[in-house]
Amino acid sequence: MIRALFMSRFTIALDKTRNAYKFFSESLLGWDEHIDRGMPWQGEKDPYKIWLSEILLQQTRVQQGLSYYLNFVEAYPTVQDLAKAEDDEVFRLWQGLGYYSRCRNLLHTARFITNELDGVFPHSYDELLKLKGIGTYTAAAISSFAFGDLRPVIDGNVLRVISRFFGIEDPIDTKSGRNAISKLTKSCIEITDNSAAYNQAIMNFGAIQCTPKFPKCSNCPLVNYCKAYQLNLVSQIPIKSKKIKKRERYFVYFNIESNEHILIKKRTDRDIWQNLYELPMTELSTPFRNLESISENWAIPIRKELIESLNISTTFKQNLTHQKIIATYVDISLIESNELATKPYFWVSKSELDQYAFPKIILDFLKVRARQLGISY
DNA sequence: AACCCGGGGCA
DNA sequence: TGCCCAGGGTT
Incomplete structure (x- = not known):
């Protein structure tokens, strides 16, 4: 029973x-x-x-x-x-x-x-x-x-x-x-x-x-x-327990132009944007203040004597899933053009930039830079 | 299991 | 701004 x-x-x-x-x-x-x-x-x-x-x-x-x-x-x-x-x-x-x-x-x-x-x-x-x-x-x-x-x-x-x-x-x-x-x-x-x-x-x-x-x-x-x-829980479900935390990173990119060419390198580290290309750069542990403060982290693959001027250009931000990138761009003009590029760095004609894949934050800069120069990348 | 890996669209 | 998207790899 x-x-x-x-x-x-x-x-x-x-x-x-x-x-x-x-x-x-x-x-x-x-x-x-x-x-x-x-x-x-x-x-x-x-x-x-x-x-x-x-x-x-x-x-x-x-x-x-x-x-x-x-x-x-x-x-x-x-x-x-x-x-x-x-x-x-x-x-x-x-x-x-x-x-x-x-x-x-x-x-x-x-x-x-x-x-x-x-x-x-x-x-x-x-x-x-x-x-x-x-x-x-x-x-x-x-x-x-x-x-x-x-x-x-x-x-x-x-x-x-x-x-x-x-x-x-x-x-x-x-x-x-x-x-x-x-x-x-x-x-x-x-x-x-x-x-x-x-x-x-x-x-x-x-x-x-x-x-x-x-x-x-x-x-x-x-x-x-x-x-x-x-149960009136439509706006609550699905429930997620984790919350991602985001860290800020401060990049300084150097836009080195010479004779209608631009200096780039490939990103190979186990880091974001692996296999993409970018400008020469250095990373700071604190927000960018001024050019003098980064001279210790000097990462430009160009002899200082060749640099005619070095000016802060623009700043871009990019939100990734786990990181927030704050990139300051520095325009550099050389006294004489065509110093041989060393190691991972190499010169690329501006007209051939579209053969390389760049992260969005680089593309954003190149787009603004192209507008300044009246050309299109 | 926790963390990392982009970029766009939306309110 | 915070969240989500026809997820997967690494440690």
């Missing part, structure tokens, strides 16, 4: 949960039917193009990544084309998108697939996961979109939509929160028979309907069973 009662209650609870998964998945698929975001990779089956789009879109809004995707597909229609491209050329195409280690990993994996895997993409989630630049999200995306695996993706959209609908109050940046969401996504996708459509739908839904701020609950097809809505 007691056992029967227990069994019956258990069954009802399970059935209610299962209905919740079913309602969730089917509502999403229904909602997504009339959504067209004009994304050229939608419905794409070529794993190379799917991979390319997913790398470009990591931590990047679709609208921002779209033009980059079109440029890359045109320049490198196949993984072999990308594999044989010059590093600098690919980084130049990536310029402005940020998180440049993605570009380095992209090139590494393109060459690995071309040279070691005979140009064939791995078909399984586990094999995809071994590739550089491919983590759990991207492996799930490629295996579901290209190969039809029943594999749920978990990106920022999914974390938000799932945690809201099922009322997950554990922080999503903790193990318990991630585990809870991971279990739910598996249950929801298993209800469906089209994982590609499901994954597409939930990400579209997060981007358009269940947005981070001001989600459109008033016309949401899921609102009646949305736990966060019932």
Whole structure:
């Protein structure tokens, strides 16, 4: 008797949960039917193009990544084309998108697939996961979109939509929160028979309907069973426990021009903007005061005797995820042009600057400088 | 688990 | 300003 009662209650609870998964998945698929975001990779089956789009879109809004995707597909229609491209050329195409280690990993994996895997993409989630630049999200995306695996993706959209609908109050940046969401996504996708459509739908839904701020609950097809809505926690969920702290860095850049050439170097340190180019620079531990105070940190690869004038030009700021860069630019004119550049530094004709990838804070300066000179970089 | 890696858009 | 974005690598 007691056992029967227990069994019956258990069954009802399970059935209610299962209905919740079913309602969730089917509502999403229904909602997504009339959504067209004009994304050229939608419905794409070529794993190379799917991979390319997913790398470009990591931590990047679709609208921002779209033009980059079109440029890359045109320049490198196949993984072999990308594999044989010059590093600098690919980084130049990536310029402005940020998180440049993605570009380095992209090139590494393109060459690995071309040279070691005979140009064939791995078909399984586990094999995809071994590739550089491919983590759990991207492996799930490629295996579901290209190969039809029943594999749920978990990106920022999914974390938000799932945690809201099922009322997950554990922080999503903790193990318990991630585990809870991971279990739910598996249950929801298993209800469906089209994982590609499901994954597409939930990400579209997060981007358009269940947005981070001001989600459109008033016309949401899921609102009646949305736990966060019932608890009035929509604006609180998803909950994050960590808060990033930002440090300030003070850069001094030297714009050394000579005979229509400019002195640059490549950034090679394990630091921000690795593989990009920049002007000669020194970093200060305190904010820039004046030119005299930096003479001890002298980092200009030019003999002082050749310097005719040295003037503070402009200051630019740039906000990164964990750093705030404050860069002071110094214009330097030389008495005589064409001192031989040493070591990592080299002269570049101003007309050829567009062959190199620069961080935004350098581009901002070059743009202003070009306007001063009446030319365009 | 904590930290690092850009740049754009938005309120 | 602070937050978020079709995350991943390193320690």
